[in-house]
Amino acid sequence: MKPVEVNSLRKSYGNLKAVDGISFTVNEGEVFGLLGPNGAGKTTTIEILEGLRKKDEGTAKVLGFDPWQKGYELHRKIGVIPQDFTFFEKQTPREGIKYYADLFNVKIDPDEILKEVLLEDSAKNLFENLSGGQKQKMGLALSLVNSPDLLFLDEPTTGLDPNARRAIWEVIRGLKAKGKTIILTTHYLDEAQQLSDRVAIMDHGRIVAMGTSDEIIEKHGSGERLQIHGSEKLADYIRANTELKVEYSNGVISIPLKQKIDALAALAAAEQSKMDWGEIQTRRDSLDDVFVRLVSGTMDEHGEITGKSVHDKSSNQRRQ
Amino acid sequence: MEKLPEKAFMINPVIKGGSKLVSTKRIAADFKVFSRGYLRNKFGLFFGLIFPIILILIFGAIFSGSSSGTITVYAQNKDTGPFPTPQMDIATQFLNALNSSGTIRVVTVAASENFSQYLADHSASEGIVIPENFSANYLTAQQVDVTVYGNPTSSTSGIVTGTVSGVANYFNLQRFNGSMVIGLTQTTVNTQQTKYVDFLIPGLIGFSILVSPMFSLVNISSEYKKTKLFKQLSLTPLTKMEWLASKVLFYIVLSVVSFLLMVAVGVFAFGAHVTLTLWLIPFLILGPMLFAALGMLVGTVTKNPETAGVIGNIVTFPMMFLSGTFFPISIMPEYLQGIAHVLPLYYIIEGLNAVMVYANYAQALIDIAVVTAITIVIFAAAVKLFKWRED
Ligand SMILES: Nc1ncnc2c1ncn2[C@@H]1O[C@H](COP(=O)(O)OP(=O)(O)OP(=O)(O)O)[C@@H](O)[C@H]1O
Ligand SMILES: [Mg+2]
Numbered sequence: 001m002k003p004v005e006v007n008s009l010r011k012s013y014g015n016l017k018a019v020d021g022i023s024f025t026v027n028e029g030e031v032f033g034l035l036g037p038n039g040a041g042k043t044t045t046i047e048i049l050e051g052l053r054k055k056d057e058g059t060a061k062v063l064g065f066d067p068w069q070k071g072y073e074l075h076r077k078i079g080v081i082p083q084d085f086t087f088f089e090k091q092t093p094r095e096g097i098k099y100y101a102d103l104f105n106v107k108i109d110p111d112e113i114l115k116e117v118l119l120e121d122s123a124k125n126l127f128e129n130l131s132g133g134q135k136q137k138m139g140l141a142l143s144l145v146n147s148p149d150l151l152f153l154d155e156p157t158t159g160l161d162p163n164a165r166r167a168i169w170e171v172i173r174g175l176k177a178k179g180k181t182i183i184l185t186t187h188y189l190d191e192a193q194q195l196s197d198r199v200a201i202m203d204h205g206r207i208v209a210m211g212t213s214d215e216i217i218e219k220h221g222s223g224e225r226l227q228i229h230g231s232e233k234l235a236d237y238i239r240a241n242t243e244l245k246v247e248y249s250n251g252v253i254s255i256p257l258k259q260k261i262d263a264l265a266a267l268a269a270a271e272q273s274k275m276d277w278g279e280i281q282t283r284r285d286s287l288d289d290v291f292v293r294l295v296s297g298t299m300d301e302h303g304e305i306t307g308k309s310v311h312d313k314s315s316n317q318r319r320q
Numbered sequence: 321m322e323k324l325p326e327k328a329f330m331i332n333p334v335i336k337g338g339s340k341l342v343s344t345k346r347i348a349a350d351f352k353v354f355s356r357g358y359l360r361n362k363f364g365l366f367f368g369l370i371f372p373i374i375l376i377l378i379f380g381a382i383f384s385g386s387s388s389g390t391i392t393v394y395a396q397n398k399d400t401g402p403f404p405t406p407q408m409d410i411a412t413q414f415l416n417a418l419n420s421s422g423t424i425r426v427v428t429v430a431a432s433e434n435f436s437q438y439l440a441d442h443s444a445s446e447g448i449v450i451p452e453n454f455s456a457n458y459l460t461a462q463q464v465d466v467t468v469y470g471n472p473t474s475s476t477s478g479i480v481t482g483t484v485s486g487v488a489n490y491f492n493l494q495r496f497n498g499s500m501v502i503g504l505t506q507t508t509v510n511t512q513q514t515k516y517v518d519f520l521i522p523g524l525i526g527f528s529i530l531v532s533p534m535f536s537l538v539n540i541s542s543e544y545k546k547t548k549l550f551k552q553l554s555l556t557p558l559t560k561m562e563w564l565a566s567k568v569l570f571y572i573v574l575s576v577v578s579f580l581l582m583v584a585v586g587v588f589a590f591g592a593h594v595t596l597t598l599w600l601i602p603f604l605i606l607g608p609m610l611f612a613a614l615g616m617l618v619g620t621v622t623k624n625p626e627t628a629g630v631i632g633n634i635v636t637f638p639m640m641f642l643s644g645t646f647f648p649i650s651i652m653p654e655y656l657q658g659i660a661h662v663l664p665l666y667y668i669i670e671g672l673n674a675v676m677v678y679a680n681y682a683q684a685l686i687d688i689a690v691v692t693a694i695t696i697v698i699f700a701a702a703v704k705l706f707k708w709r710e711d
Binding site for chain 2: 047050051052053054071072075076078080082084085086087088089090091095099100102103104105126
């Protein structure tokens with residue numbers, strides 16, 4: 001049994017398909033990143049898995065439980081940071097942790113958890129006086145009180161300064177090292193790449209790509225390409241004198257490389273042309289490039305991403 | 321199909337599943353956090369405890385001032401004549417003389433009223449009845465008695481009796497050289513001598529039983545819904561019944577503290593008479609429970625905190641003024657009294673008055689029954705409609 005198993009999950013709000021038939025599994029001890037633009041359906045998915053919202057169709061099993069029907073049992077075993085975490089304004093982080101410990105009936109040392117999430121300095125400040133990052137850290141602290149094996153972290157680092165983000169990353173890495181399973185949503189691709197074993201990119205309620213970052217880049221990226229800084233005339237010359245596909249925009253000639261040796265042919269042609277050219281480099285699409293291409297709805301010319309019609313259909317529905 | 325378990329949970333959360341039994345430890349933990357938050361919030365503290373005291377001081381001062389100057393006395397004039405000339409209407413002259421004494425202010429009551437009942441309804445213990453043919457008897461020098469109602473143990477009644485006998489003597493002297501034509505009979509009124517502040521205390525206790533839990537739960541139940549705090553709590557073992565229980569418990573404690581403070585101020589500042597008996601306990605428990613549930617109901621059925629606030633005020637304000645909080649409802653016009661009878665707070669205040677002022681426990685029992693019934697209905701509705709999580 002995998003900690004999380006989702007199959008053809010659907011959830012609509014009126015005409016809006018917030019989650020539109022997604023399937024995925026999360027392995028034990030894995031950090032699974034859920035990426036996607038605003039309104040993609042990440043929070044809806046996560047809250048269905050937490051047993052906070054009811055699904056319309058499909059199946060979801062979390063630690064073997066149906067999250068909605070067995071929410072009360074499930075909640076003892078999971079830890080959650082909701083998106084926009086809030087707490088009682090007039091309580092301090094230490095008091096909050098003590099409260100959760102009483103509710104979960106566990107004996108823990110609040111200071112230990114506070115230390116773990118780097119919140120010792122603000123342990124005695126009222127929640128209403130904490131900064132955004134400190135609040136997030138408190139959310140993380142509360143999610144750890146019941147020592148869960150499975151954590152759901154919905155945008156744990158949104159709005160944090162780079163240091164605070166890195167601090168939370170460290171906590172997440174520490175949790176992973178302890179063998180915990182983590183589902184993480186984020187808008188930061190570097191964060192997903194740094195922390196996640198696998199990511200799923202959601203858009204309009206669907207998963208448009210899933211796997212390790214490398215797999216996704218491999219599958220949906222354009223592959224390696226040679227870029228030469230030069231004129232459009234040079235681009236035409238290379239095109240005319242080689243078998244290669246040559247693109248040009250803004251002073252950069254871009255040539256997809258089916259094999260490394262293609263680069264040699266391209267450069268030979270450039271040299272032959274006697275024209276001037278500048279810097280040369282090869283580059284691959286980053287996850288950023290793939291993400292932007294996958295979720296923007298504009299298909300690239302190479303037709304590397306299938307399912308354009310699906311995209312258009314769902315964007316129409318959203319405009320209603 | 322998926323609805324069933326949730327429904328079972330709503331109706332009887334106590335029974336479902338071994339792990340879901342109500343836990344006093346969790347209620348205590350939530351109680352601790354909530355009361356700590358409350359005490360740290362100066363605003364809540366002010367409205368919960370200080371404000372009712374200020375009201376007692378203000379209203380008590382306003383009304384005790386006027387009542388110590390002149391005493392209001394209800395008078396029923398049964399002498400309807402006929403009077404051949406106005407000078408022969410001795411009864412009216414007698415009442416006018418009483419009025420100009422300066423110590424009492426006569427308020428006439430229609431001859432058709434049952435006078436004892438009228439006094440009881442108006443919570444008055446002093447009254448005067450002028451008998452039929454009073455003027456004719458006086459003019460023909462036949463002995464006739466004015467009846468003075470009063471409580472022998474009360475100093476106010478003593479002043480009234482003294483004043484009436486003084487005026488009667490004056491009339492006797494004027495015409496008969498002092499021989500006893502107009503005499504006095506005394507009727508003891510068994511209602512205790514009550515002062516405005518005696519009503520004010522149960523009224524304002526009712527006020528604080530209403531206001532604190534009501535406003536607070538309207539606010540937090542809509543606010544927690546908006547900020548998703550309820551969702552967060554649903555991720556802990558705390559159940560919504562436990563959550564509500566801890567709120568009700570807190571407001572019961574607050575009501576008792578506020579009750580003791582108000583009674584102390586009433587007694588020491590204004591010499592109020594209040595009876596403290598175990599009969600008060602049902603009201604101090606049911607009241608906060610009722611209004612906490614009502615507040616939660618309002619917060620639950622409304623979409624956002626703004627609407628909740630408005631609806632909360634619409635529910636609270638009429639109750640605040642028409643249930644006998646600041647003045648006895650008997651002095652209100654009939655149609656307002658009709659409205660008062662559908663307001664739950666009315667029965668709480670009526671019951672508190674029955675216990676604290678009149679020692680009328682039969683009445684208190686009826687009020688307890690009514691309040692219990694209303695509480696059960698509101699509480700059940702609130703628990704049924706209140707959801708931790710969304711569908
Ligand atoms: N309770 C609701 N009622 C109506 N529509 C909803 C509700 N919850 C979510 N939606 C809609 O469902 C879609 C998905 O929302 P969701 O919160 O899951 O997105 P998200 O991927 O978490 O976005 P973000 O990155 O902004 O947090 C959005 O279009 C949202 O407006
Ligand atoms: Mg979200």
